[in-house]
Amino acid sequence: MSILxxxxxxxxxxxxxxxxxxxxxxxxxxxxxxxxxxGSGKSMTAMAIGQLLAPNLQAKxxxxxxxxxxxxxxxxxxxxxxxxxxxxxxQDYQGSFTPFLTIGQHFDEYQKTHLSLSKKARRQQAVxxxxxxxxxxxxxxxxxxQLSGGQLQRVSISMALLLEPDILIADEPTTxxxxxxxxxxxxxxxxxxxxxGCAVLFITHxxxxxxxxxxxxxxxxxxxxxxxxxxxxxxxxxxxAYTNELIQSSPSLRRMPFKLEGVSG
Amino acid sequence: MELVIKKKTKRRWLFMVMATxxxxxxxxxxxxxxxxxxxNLGERLWPASLEHxxxxxxxxxxxxxxxxxxxxxxxxxxxxxxxxxVIIGVPFGVIAGFKGGLxxxxxMRIADAFLAFPDTIVAIVLSGLLGPGIENLLLAIVLxxxxxxxxxxxxxxxxxxxxxxxxxxxxxxxxxFAIMRKHLFPHLIGNVLVLASLDLGKIILLISSLxxxxxxxxxPAPEWGAMLNDARPYFQSHMMLMIYPGLAIVFVVxxxxxxxxxxxxxxxxxxxxxx
Numbered sequence: 001m002s003i004l005x006x007x008x009x010x011x012x013x014x015x016x017x018x019x020x021x022x023x024x025x026x027x028x029x030x031x032x033x034x035x036x037x038x039g040s041g042k043s044m045t046a047m048a049i050g051q052l053l054a055p056n057l058q059a060k061x062x063x064x065x066x067x068x069x070x071x072x073x074x075x076x077x078x079x080x081x082x083x084x085x086x087x088x089x090x091q092d093y094q095g096s097f098t099p100f101l102t103i104g105q106h107f108d109e110y111q112k113t114h115l116s117l118s119k120k121a122r123r124q125q126a127v128x129x130x131x132x133x134x135x136x137x138x139x140x141x142x143x144x145x146q147l148s149g150g151q152l153q154r155v156s157i158s159m160a161l162l163l164e165p166d167i168l169i170a171d172e173p174t175t176x177x178x179x180x181x182x183x184x185x186x187x188x189x190x191x192x193x194x195x196x197g198c199a200v201l202f203i204t205h206x207x208x209x210x211x212x213x214x215x216x217x218x219x220x221x222x223x224x225x226x227x228x229x230x231x232x233x234x235x236x237x238x239x240x241a242y243t244n245e246l247i248q249s250s251p252s253l254r255r256m257p258f259k260l261e262g263v264s265g
Numbered sequence: 266m267e268l269v270i271k272k273k274t275k276r277r278w279l280f281m282v283m284a285t286x287x288x289x290x291x292x293x294x295x296x297x298x299x300x301x302x303x304x305n306l307g308e309r310l311w312p313a314s315l316e317h318x319x320x321x322x323x324x325x326x327x328x329x330x331x332x333x334x335x336x337x338x339x340x341x342x343x344x345x346x347x348x349x350x351v352i353i354g355v356p357f358g359v360i361a362g363f364k365g366g367l368x369x370x371x372x373m374r375i376a377d378a379f380l381a382f383p384d385t386i387v388a389i390v391l392s393g394l395l396g397p398g399i400e401n402l403l404l405a406i407v408l409x410x411x412x413x414x415x416x417x418x419x420x421x422x423x424x425x426x427x428x429x430x431x432x433x434x435x436x437x438x439x440x441x442f443a444i445m446r447k448h449l450f451p452h453l454i455g456n457v458l459v460l461a462s463l464d465l466g467k468i469i470l471l472i473s474s475l476x477x478x479x480x481x482x483x484x485p486a487p488e489w490g491a492m493l494n495d496a497r498p499y500f501q502s503h504m505m506l507m508i509y510p511g512l513a514i515v516f517v518v519x520x521x522x523x524x525x526x527x528x529x530x531x532x533x534x535x536x537x538x539x540x
Binding site for chain 2: 052090101
């Protein structure tokens with residue numbers, strides 16, 4: 001049962017064609033990984049899903065969420081879905097938070113927009129969410145710059161999952177973290193996904209992040225999908241030469257003596 | 266610890282001096298016993314005495330009275346024009362920066378036209394065209410100064426709007442206006458206040474210099490620049506007449522600069538938490 005269907009998506013800039021004829025499905029409750037080098041159009045695709053593209057970029061095609069085509073929704077209709085049913089986590093953990101607002105104020109604003117809770121209930125809910133991602137209560141009154149990258153990404157996750165969305169779009173959430181923090185964040189994400197049953201659209205350039213958690217993988221290159229399939233199939237029996245190159249260039253996934261031939265870009 | 270105390274004392278001093286100047290400017294009429302415009306040629310160019318602590322000028326008017334009322338005029342006009350410039354400039358900048366595209370281009374070409382000429386020249390030309398007088402001078406200053414605020418705010422908004430937290434606010438379901446108000450505007454207050462307090466000095470200088478050359482406040486208004494001009498012919502025999510208003514200008518401009526530096530530090534949230 002697919003929860004999000006992207007059909008013939010094109011994203012056009014003024015001069016360049018960034019995403020070309022992209023189609024894929026994200027199934028309910030699965031971990032879907034979109035893998036590709038930087039510049040392959042992964043993030044643009046993620047932004048297009050929530051109508052978040054910069055005004056100079058244009059998305060054509062269809063993105064179905066249930067009965068609705070997200071690309072055709074009016075600003076007020078998409079506002080009801082974004083944040084509530086469709087949540088995001090970004091790579092730049094420091095930039096994801098307004099620098100002069102505390103973590104609590106971030107929660108508050110989010111809750112006020114989508115829920116009608118008393119001040120006390122809002123705080124309780126937020127603190128509960130913080131504790132569920134392994135943070136302490138005092139984080140609530142801290143400013144973003146007082147927290148480490150790993151902590152901030154945990155806060156992002158707790159906030160994104162607060163309203164139990166159907167889809168969580170994670171745009172390279174671990175790329176800017178060190179390997180231990182990123183491992184912890186991935187473990188956390190995977191645990192919470194199982195608990196809440198939301199689908200994760202996980203965007204990354206690193207196959208290592210995908211190896212353990214993803215159910216299905218799509219490999220993207222130059223704005224088009226090269227290969228799509230179950231994790232084992234893609235990783236162990238890549239059909240496309242580019243997928244093979246990606247696997248070869250990932251040190252811990254290397255199976256054969258190191259042989260790097262013409263990895264472009 | 267020592268540093269904290271020092272900083273606190275510095276702050277207390279700064280605010281005390283600032284408050285004194287503003288209080289003097291606002292309530293000068295309560296403590297004065299002379300008419301600032303009353304000409305008394307029998308008492309002209311008197312030296313300092315108990316009756317006239319700073320002496321009298323070339324028309325026999327009490328210098329202290331005129332100096333204190335001048336604070337009201339000069340600082341008051343400065344604040345007024347500054348306020349108007351900020352009120353016009355900030356919304357222009359926020360909208361231009363956030364919306365981008367055609368709106369931005371139109372706004373900024375208008376701003377460029379003003380920026381292409383030095384402040385003083387534009388102010389002189391405008392108040393020359395509109396005719397001498399303090400109202401026209403203030404209008405000229407507002408027209409010259411709002412551009413700086415629009416530019417400053419626009420550049421801040423442009424750097425900030427690309428960051429993920431603006432996208433995050435959008436994802437949260439906030440409308441453009443709410444994002445500007447809640448997530449971008451607080452960024453600007455600090456910058457704008459710092460620029461404004463530094464600008465206050467420049468504006469006071471501008472008002473005084475234009476009054477000095479006869480384009481601003483008209484006699485008998487006790488504006489400091491105009492007082493300097495009045496005292497010019499007597500510079501060699503009675504130089505204190507020029508030094509008093511000169512010192513007053515220096516003092517206020519200096520104060521506005523110190524205040525600007527202080528505000529810049531004060532609006533740094535990071536510094537506040539670290540100390």
